[in-house]
Amino acid sequence: MSLQPETFKSVVKLAAERVIASAPELTSLDQAIGDGDHGFNMKRGFEAVLGKLDAISEQPFDEALKTIGKTLVMTVGGASGPLYGSFFLAAGEALSHDKHLPEDIADVFGSGVNAVSARGRSHVGEKTMLDVLVPVLETLKNAAGHPDLIARVSTTAAEAVERTAPMRATKGRASFLGPRSVGHIDPGARSSCILVQAVCASLEGKQ
Amino acid sequence: MSLQPETFKSVVKLAAERVIASAPELTSLDQAIGDGDHGFNMKRGFEAVLGKLDAISEQPFDEALKTIGKTLVMTVGGASGPLYGSFFLAAGEALSHDKHLPEDIADVFGSGVNAVSARGRSHVGEKTMLDVLVPVLETLKNAAGHPDLIARVSTTAAEAVERTAPMRATKGRASFLGPRSVGHIDPGARSSCILVQAVCASLEGKQ
Amino acid sequence: MKKFINSVDGVLAESLDGLAAAHADLVTLGPERKFVRRRELNSRKVALVSGGGSGHEPLHAGFVGYGMLDAACPGQVFTSPTPDQIVEAAQAVSGDAGVLFIVKNYAGDRMNFEMAAEISEGRTATIVTDDDVAVENSTHSIGRRGVAGTLIVEKIVGAAAEKGADLQACVALGERVNARTRSMGVALTSCTVPAAGTPTFVLAEDEMEVGVGIHGEPGRRRVKLERADAIAFEMTTAIAGDLDARDGNEALLLVNGFGGTPAIELYLMYNAARRMLEKRGLRIARSLVGSYVTSLDMAGCSLTVSLLDTETRALWDHPVRTAALKW
Amino acid sequence: MKKFINSVDGVLAESLDGLAAAHADLVTLGPERKFVRRRELNSRKVALVSGGGSGHEPLHAGFVGYGMLDAACPGQVFTSPTPDQIVEAAQAVSGDAGVLFIVKNYAGDRMNFEMAAEISEGRTATIVTDDDVAVENSTHSIGRRGVAGTLIVEKIVGAAAEKGADLQACVALGERVNARTRSMGVALTSCTVPAAGTPTFVLAEDEMEVGVGIHGEPGRRRVKLERADAIAFEMTTAIAGDLDARDGNEALLLVNGFGGTPAIELYLMYNAARRMLEKRGLRIARSLVGSYVTSLDMAGCSLTVSLLDTETRALWDHPVRTAALKW
Ligand SMILES: Nc1ncnc2c1ncn2[C@@H]1O[C@H](COP(=O)(O)OP(=O)(O)O)[C@@H](O)[C@H]1O
Ligand SMILES: Nc1ncnc2c1ncn2[C@@H]1O[C@H](COP(=O)(O)OP(=O)(O)O)[C@@H](O)[C@H]1O
Ligand SMILES: [Mg+2]
Ligand SMILES: [Mg+2]
Ligand SMILES: [Mg+2]
Ligand SMILES: [Mg+2]
Structure with a gap:
């Protein structure tokens, strides 16, 4: 059973809405170890995505993902703009090359994750969004085809975000804090978790 | 019985000490309807006077008053510097012209008051130090020779200062407040009262 | 009180030493820090001497230099300088063309400069600035305060003096500029006088004080x-209502920060004020945005509008080389 | 939150409009306010393009003009600009000599400029500034922040570009200046990001935060x-300890206010810092004191020391005509 355009649209819609609604939480996480703009950045970007939702959902999936990526790059700014932008641009690019959803989801998601890592020159363990994205990718690979896949992905994201708290940041703005970055959840990890869980929720039909 | 140098010295000393000790009160009166510096201004000036007290008390009274005046002019600044300075300069000048203390106190004091009025282009009723100085001058004239003179002067000053509260300022910094200057005691009136009462207290020996 | 200071008593001296050292190419300190004067003097021009209480930096010491003031006398914080400072400054910078005192209209400033003028040898004249429309203009009272418009008088008369205007011409020009200049200020927070240690007044988180001066006066x-x-809108209305402005008049718009307000907000205010003044038919031909006439650390700003003519516009444009204004 | 604003969303646009109107003789706004560029372009010189989050005014837009930047891209408050802004700015101002991006070392700024460089047609090069000694310098991390020292790089490289230096020479010069420049900042209060509405951090009345950046980061x-x-003393010690300074070295000392600190305090800090640096054998040959690289309304300041040589001193002295720096 292949991904339906309506499903795709409702997934994007819910993800955008959830991240927009979480702006205050993301902002206050970013106030603690960053500069307090992550919530507004994500809100601005996903509002722009929502504004183009109809057009996006008429595009083929690869083009749609690239449009989302471009939109994020051009409206978010900060660190998260190029990173999420690169994620979606690369995921769209992967889809263009003979990949299909949902069966190739791990490959497509993996292309996005690689793009974040390349753009950010960062790896797991540096207290960034990668500390959610990489574990999610692992689950997508390891539990592929498993009937519980969606639930497992969602749990992975939730657990991964908590594990960023004890980490010491070496990338992003929180790295300037050195040891003082310890004890706080990374805002970008949290926004990744929100996005991933929104996709899961939408696909499971429980909005 | 003419004024003794030691008496003069102790009068100046007490007046200076009292006004210096009142700096916080004068400052907070000036914060309400001025710029909050009257206490520091008076403190600075009378500390300078105290610093020269030995030299001053070796001068003839007219010169001593002029030295006090010059010292105030050159250290106080603001409005009160030229005004108190002019008061003492003019009082000293009056003494130089065949006046004697204590018998000519009303004339000498009156010269000082006139100098304030001339320098400030101000009159009674404008909510300034003149609203203490002029009533005190009246009492000096009217109760001249009276055994109670000192007590009466002291009472006059105390009553006069209270009467500045309902006045609307038309001179000095408080005038900028227009009707909002009403309801507050004028800081310069208060410092005049403190000086006058200190002189009275010193002369009566109750320090 | 949160300030970069060592001791309440040392603030002024240490700050003046810093200014003199940072701008040693332009200015030098007089003995006992009684005044700040130009390093290079020109004895043939009218000497411009201003001064007033400190706490308004860069006014006035930051305006000492070619094309503006010859000397500035800094009083204690918010306290007029004493006559001896002014006399010595005048002596140090005056040549044959006389000395012009530029005095903001405060009882203290006026009296101290007046005493100085009485004592000074040589020719002196005085301009009093009184541009603050927040104060009622009454003949019974001392009248209006001199605030940020003083900068404009100092700049324009400074240029004229540099170009050889004589004392009388400088006075006439300064009075003309002052008469065509109006200001009004708003405070979002009080300032804190170092010696007082606490804010002069207290505003709630949702309050502002309209029509403040530059000394923390309510x-x-x-x-x-x-x-x-x-x-x-309130500020431009008060200012325009008091200026004898005609449609098409050229004006200079100064948006002045009080010390605690950043440029991003000042430019936003400039944008608002300019729009409104243009709607009233003024042409904003010249602009200045920045913290030039401050009130210590007060958050707030003032607007100043000064009507220009061909002569005053050219004088505004004339080169100036001071610590705070350079072009 | 006490600010002169109309709406949280409008702050940036209205402030940029104000800046462009107030300095229309020097700069003009790009479409959709994506950048601020010089009014008069010189297509033969290397074009300098900088940018970053807003809230640091006058950095960078206030440094656009002859002798300094050709364009500046203002991001949202404390948020790096987007690649399209940078690409369009570069397109608008670049001639044949290529474009130099001057980027402060933040993940966001670096990535957005990097994407822009990838997309841009024509020759581009990038200098990254990282002068903040408060941050540990480690190869495992992103390294140090770029703060007020960026102004010095922009001024000196701007002068060189004006005098005809080619792209490679500009990069080498910028890297040399950056390598010889160190800063450190202290906050007495937090700033308040308009969109957040509350201070980023809260300091008690008797506390300060040592080693802050310019984004309200702790x-x-x-x-x-x-x-x-x-x-x-703490700041100069940290700076000098990290600079490869020798006895007799000439230095530029910048005392920079964060937006809520008045000139009187900055000059006092200058006085203190200068004394201490001179004791360490540095000669303070050039100085700049003012609020140039701000953090919205934060009370606080930073010190920057930049070692000069004959060439960089002359480039610092080279004429500059921008909204915020003019000589
Ligand atoms: N080099 C990087 N690699 C991966 N993620 C990063 C990197 N730098 C920052 N991030 C992520 O971006 C988030 C911050 O985004 P945001 O606040 O929008 O941008 P900024 O830090 O520029 O203000 C961080 O919480 C972190 O998850
Ligand atoms: N024109 C004047 N005539 C008489 N007294 C005046 C005049 N102007 C001011 N004063 C007195 O000076 C006092 C203020 O002195 P001070 O605070 O030291 O100076 P400033 O007002 O310059 O800050 C006022 O309270 C008032 O009594
Ligand atoms: Mg952030
Ligand atoms: Mg006072
Ligand atoms: Mg005063
Ligand atoms: Mg940011």
Whole structure:
């Protein structure tokens, strides 16, 4: 059973809405170890995505993902703009090359994750969004085809975000804090978790 | 019985000490309807006077008053510097012209008051130090020779200062407040009262 | 009180030493720090001497230099300088063309400069600035305060003096500029005088004080904090209502920060004020935005509008080389 | 939150409009306010393009003009600009000599400029500034922040570009200046991001935050408020300890206010810092004191020391005509 355009649209819609609604939480996480703009950045970007939702959902999936990526790059700014932008641009690019959803989801998601890592020159363990994205990718690979896949992905994201708290940041703005970055959840990890869980929720039909 | 140098010295000393000790009160009166510096201004000036007290008390009274005046002019600044300075300069000048203390106190004091009025282009009723100085001058004239003179002067000053509260300022910094200057005691009136009462207290020996 | 200071008593001296050292190419300190004067003097021009209480930096010491002041006398914080400072400054910088005192209209400033003028040898003249429309203009009272418009008088007369105007011409020019200049200020927070250690007044988180001067004096009234446009509207209305401005008049618009307000907000206020003044038919031909006439650390700003003519515009444009204004 | 604003969303646009109107002789706004560029372009010189989050005014837009930047891209408050802004700015101002991006070392700024460089047609090169000694310099991390020292790089490279230096020479010069420049900042209060509405952090009345950046990020440590000399000592010690300075070296000292600190305090800090640096054998040959690289309304300041040589001193002295720096 292949991904339906309506499903795709409702997934994007819910993800955008959830991240927009979480702006205050993301902002206050970013106030603690960053500069307090992550919530507004994500809100601005996903509002722009929502504004183009109809057009996006008429595009083929690869083009749609690239449009989302471009939109994020051009409206978010900060660190998260190029990173999420690169994620979606690369995921769209992967889809263009003979990949299909949902069966190739791990490959497509993996292309996005690689793009974040390349753009950010960062790896797991540096207290960034990668500390959610990489574990999610692992689950997508390891539990592929498993009937519980969606639930497992969602749990992975939730657990991964908590594990960023004890980490010491070496990338992003929180790295300037050195040891003082310890004890706080990374805002970008949290926004990744929100996005991933929104996709899961939408696909499971429980909005 | 003419004024003794030691008496003069102790009068100046007490007046200076009292006004210096009142700096916080004068400052907070000036914060309400001025710029909050009257206490520091008076403190600075009378500390300078105290610093020269030995030299001053070796001068003839007219010169001593002029030295006090010059010292105030050159250290106080603001409005009160030229005004108190002019008061003492003019009082000293009056003494130089065949006046004697204590018998000519009303004339000498009156010269000082006139100098304030001339320098400030101000009159009674404008909510300034003149609203203490002029009533005190009246009492000096009217109760001249009276055994109670000192007590009466002291009472006059105390009553006069209270009467500045309902006045609307038309001179000095408080005038900028227009009707909002009403309801507050004028800081310069208060410092005049403190000086006058200190002189009275010193002369009566109750320090 | 949160300030970069060592001791309450040392603030002024240490700050002046810093200014003199940072701008040693332009200015030098007089003995006992009684004044700040130009390093290079020109004995043939009218000497411009200003001064006033400190706490308004860069006014006045930051305006000492070619094309503006010859000397500035800094008083204690918010306290007029003493006559001896002014006399010595005048002596140090005056040549044959006389000395012009530029004095903001405060009882203290006027009296101290007056005493100085009485004592000074040589020719002196005085201009008094009184541009603050927040104060009622009455002949019974001392009248209006001199605030940020003083900068404009100092700049324009400074240029004229540099170009050889004589003392009388400088006075006439300064009075003309002052008469065509109006200001009004709004405070979002009080300032804190170092020696006092606590704010001069206290505003609630949702309050502002309209019509303040530059010494932490309370203003016209205390109201709820408003949007920038509403604030700019009240200020431009008061200013324009008091200026004899005609349609098409050229004007200089100065948006002045009080010390605690950043440039991003000042430019926003400039944008609002300019729009409103243009709607009233003024042409904003020249602009200045920045913290030039401050009130210690007060958050707030003032607007100043000064009507220009061909002569005053050219004098405004004339080169100036001071610590705070350079072009 | 006490600010002169109309709406949280409008702050940036209205402030940029104000800046462009107030300095229309020098700059003009790009479409959709994506950048601020020089009014008069010179297509033969290397084009300098900088940018970053807003809230640091006058950095960078206030440094656009002859002798400094050709364009500046303002992001949202404390948020790096987007690649399209940078690409369009570069397109608008670049001639044949290529474009030099001057980027402060933040993940966001670096990535957005990097994407822009990838997309841009024509030759581009990038200098990254990282002068903040409050941050540990480690190869495992992103390294140090770029703060007020960026102004010095922009000024000196701007002068060189004006005088005809090619792209490669500009990069080499910028890297040399950056390598010889160190800064450190102290906050007495937090800033308030308009969109957040509340201070980013809260300091008690007797606390300060040592080693802050320019985005309201917490610093090295929170300590009791100290005297100006003690603060200057800690800052100059950290800076000098990290600079490869020799006895007799000439230096430029920049005392930079964060937006809520008035000139009187900055000059006092300058006085303290200068004394201490001179004791260490540096000669303070050039100085700049003012609020140039701000953090919205934060009360606080940073010190920057940049070692000069004959060439860089002459380039610093080279004429500059921008909204915020003119000589
Ligand atoms: N080099 C990087 N690699 C991966 N993620 C990063 C990197 N730098 C920052 N991030 C992520 O971006 C988030 C911050 O985004 P945001 O606040 O929008 O941008 P900024 O830090 O520029 O203000 C961080 O919480 C972190 O998850
Ligand atoms: N024109 C004047 N005539 C008489 N007294 C005046 C005049 N102007 C001011 N004063 C007095 O000076 C006092 C203020 O002195 P001070 O605070 O030291 O100076 P400033 O007002 O310059 O800050 C006022 O309270 C008032 O009594
Ligand atoms: Mg952030
Ligand atoms: Mg006073
Ligand atoms: Mg005063
Ligand atoms: Mg940011």
